[in-house]
Amino acid sequence: MTSEYAKPEEFGLADLLCCAAAREVQDNEIVFAGTGLPMVAIMLAQKTHAPNLKLIFEAGTLDGRPPQIPTSVGDARCEMGASRASGLNDAFSIAQRGYVDLGFLGGAEVDEYGNVNTTCIGDYLNPELRLTGSGGNPDINSFAKRTVFIMVHEKRRFTPRVSYITSPGWRVKKWPEGEFVHRRELYGSAYRGGPSAVISTAGVFRFDDETGRIYLDTCHPGKSPEEIREMCHFDLDISRVSGETLPPTREELHLIHEVLDPEQIFIPKVKPA
Amino acid sequence: MGNSKRITLQQAAEIIKDGSSLTFSGFTIWRRPFAIIYELIRQHRKGLHLIEVNGGPQTEFLVGAGCVDIWESCWVGHELYGKYGANLSRKVGSKEILVEDYSHAEMLFRFTAAASGAPYAVTQTSLGTDIHNPEYDTLGRAGLRDGKRFPKQKYVFSHDPFFDAGPQVLVPAAKVDVAVMCVQQVGEEGTVRVSGQYYSDPEAARAADITIVMAEEIVPEEYLRREADRNTITSFEVDHIVEVPFGAHPTGMFGRYDVDGAFLKDFYGKTRTQEGFDAFAKEWIYGQDHMSYLEKLGWPRMLNLKANTAVNYSTSVKRGA
Numbered sequence: 001m002t003s004e005y006a007k008p009e010e011f012g013l014a015d016l017l018c019c020a021a022a023r024e025v026q027d028n029e030i031v032f033a034g035t036g037l038p039m040v041a042i043m044l045a046q047k048t049h050a051p052n053l054k055l056i057f058e059a060g061t062l063d064g065r066p067p068q069i070p071t072s073v074g075d076a077r078c079e080m081g082a083s084r085a086s087g088l089n090d091a092f093s094i095a096q097r098g099y100v101d102l103g104f105l106g107g108a109e110v111d112e113y114g115n116v117n118t119t120c121i122g123d124y125l126n127p128e129l130r131l132t133g134s135g136g137n138p139d140i141n142s143f144a145k146r147t148v149f150i151m152v153h154e155k156r157r158f159t160p161r162v163s164y165i166t167s168p169g170w171r172v173k174k175w176p177e178g179e180f181v182h183r184r185e186l187y188g189s190a191y192r193g194g195p196s197a198v199i200s201t202a203g204v205f206r207f208d209d210e211t212g213r214i215y216l217d218t219c220h221p222g223k224s225p226e227e228i229r230e231m232c233h234f235d236l237d238i239s240r241v242s243g244e245t246l247p248p249t250r251e252e253l254h255l256i257h258e259v260l261d262p263e264q265i266f267i268p269k270v271k272p273a
Numbered sequence: 274m275g276n277s278k279r280i281t282l283q284q285a286a287e288i289i290k291d292g293s294s295l296t297f298s299g300f301t302i303w304r305r306p307f308a309i310i311y312e313l314i315r316q317h318r319k320g321l322h323l324i325e326v327n328g329g330p331q332t333e334f335l336v337g338a339g340c341v342d343i344w345e346s347c348w349v350g351h352e353l354y355g356k357y358g359a360n361l362s363r364k365v366g367s368k369e370i371l372v373e374d375y376s377h378a379e380m381l382f383r384f385t386a387a388a389s390g391a392p393y394a395v396t397q398t399s400l401g402t403d404i405h406n407p408e409y410d411t412l413g414r415a416g417l418r419d420g421k422r423f424p425k426q427k428y429v430f431s432h433d434p435f436f437d438a439g440p441q442v443l444v445p446a447a448k449v450d451v452a453v454m455c456v457q458q459v460g461e462e463g464t465v466r467v468s469g470q471y472y473s474d475p476e477a478a479r480a481a482d483i484t485i486v487m488a489e490e491i492v493p494e495e496y497l498r499r500e501a502d503r504n505t506i507t508s509f510e511v512d513h514i515v516e517v518p519f520g521a522h523p524t525g526m527f528g529r530y531d532v533d534g535a536f537l538k539d540f541y542g543k544t545r546t547q548e549g550f551d552a553f554a555k556e557w558i559y560g561q562d563h564m565s566y567l568e569k570l571g572w573p574r575m576l577n578l579k580a581n582t583a584v585n586y587s588t589s590v591k592r593g594a
Contacts, residue, residue: 060471071353071534072301072353074472075532075586077586078470085469085470087471087472087473087474088381088473096396124409130357130362131357131362132349132358135377136347138376138398139378168400172400172401175405175407187397187440188397188439189437190438263591265353265592268594
């Protein structure tokens with residue numbers, strides 16, 4: 001139980017992603033949590049460097065402090081300890097009002113401007129595969145000041161053009177023509193920010209303040225920048241790499257596996273050989 | 274009791290006609306009115322138009338059984354227990370169903386508009402996305418936008434005329450024929466008390482022309498009226514009530530029972546093919562009624578899901594790996 005970093009054989013990829021996600025949270029922020037690994041990450045931040053963060057579950061729990069991890073945001077486990085348990089009208093109105101600092105989201109595909117697809121693979125009108133649909137992904141991404149995407153890294157998922165823009169990145173489509181413009185142009189006074197990071201199973205990516213273009217920030221242990229560039233269909237900027245993604249600390253691993261997710265619902269335990 | 278709102282499960286399903294537009298209580302895998310969903314499937318309902326704030330297993334059962342022609346919503350899946358809606362996905366591919374995509378907040382605001390008698394809602398969500406791609410107006414492409422049952426347009430772009438806040442999206446009210454709710458308690462006169470998160474239930478119930486409430490228990494109306502501030506839906510907004518214990522299974526209910534994750538996982542696994550769905554429906558739906566369904570599930574399974582009354586969720590159910 002110390003703050004020293006764990007050795008490579010002591011943690012798995014899910015641990016690394018969870019800790020990288022937790023480190024995106026700052027104290028006192030209002031954070032919108034989706035189902036899955038982000039819940040563990042946010043609660044990890046709550047128990048380490050961000051004890052005053054406020055958690056919102058999309059289904060209607062406001063300022064939640066669940067003693068047991070919920071398996072989805074509609075879960076009966078969300079309410080206990082919360083400031084209020086209400087409904088979606090509150091959750092989305094609060095978000096549209098501008099309260100939300102950070103949201104964690106997922107995606108099947110991402111392009112170099114942070115546009116994300118969770119709707120379909122292939123032509124929308126004749127899809128190869130219909131996926132879940134948007135859920136609250138575009139809403140959180142429209143309303144929050146920052147969003148962080150957690151994704152499986154496969155080459156086909158890091159594409160110059162997503163099949164369908166479900167969730168708005170930095171350069172988005174202006175209708176009716178569909179030409180790409182900076183999101184500032186479209187959102188008017190509702191403009192608050194946009195995607196700030198993508199945490200994939202290969203590395204952590206960020207977006208240029210001016211151009212909104214993605215670049216590689218850190219590589220997960222064992223991956224080189226060149227290797228990660230090869231894992232993208234677009235030309236990934238690797239000129240700004242700041243180093244390796246920090247591994248979990250022993251304290252973080254203890255919190256994840258003994259306190260937050262002992263049932264291994266979202267994060268499997270790695271048994272040292 | 275000439276004015277009794279009590280009906281049977283079978284009568285509840287009969288109120289929903291072929292071609293009706295329909296919405297439900299709950300959120301993804303929580304508090305979905307399954308006993309009525311199963312009864313609709315047994316009665317071979319056709320041509321339903323589902324308008325849902327978000328979808329879930331109830332969507333997947335109705336779509337798999339061929340009851341649904343149109344689905345307007347934003348999401349379908351089984352959360353942790355199945356990553357997408359395999360029946361819907363297959364039928365989108367084979368063009369057996371029309372899907373109209375909105376965002377989650379857009380769907381919610383569409384219901385708030387309908388629930389307040391407004392023709393549309395205004396929002397600043399999802400600007401710049403393909404949700405607003407004019408080519409992707411499914412109901413328009415199908416020639417259904419008659420301005421009566423279907424709004425004339427999917428959405429309209431506008432500008433803030435009051436404070437110059439910039440672009441806005443107007444989305445049409447979600448007008449639905451029937452809302453089917455699944456809650457913990459309803460009074461004999463229709464007052465509803467939801468415990469835990471109430472999701473978008475108040476909006477769904479108020480938006481619909483007919484509201485059917487299926488409850489774990491029908492309780493004396495005066496019991497609910499002793500603490501009116503704890504109630505969720507007004508007596509006169511509810512047209513029919515039906516008592517169905519464990520009626521949300523396999524979805525969960527705050528304070529009563531957890532989600533049956535193993536059941537949903539098994540269902541999702543089998544819905545990769547139509548044959549798989551049909552076999553599942555044959556085993557669990559056709560030829561059954563609610564009591565025989567519960568009997569088939571059995572006491573040990575249901576007791577394991579039963580919520581601990583101090584914490585409102587099951588402390589015995591196995592959730593993880």
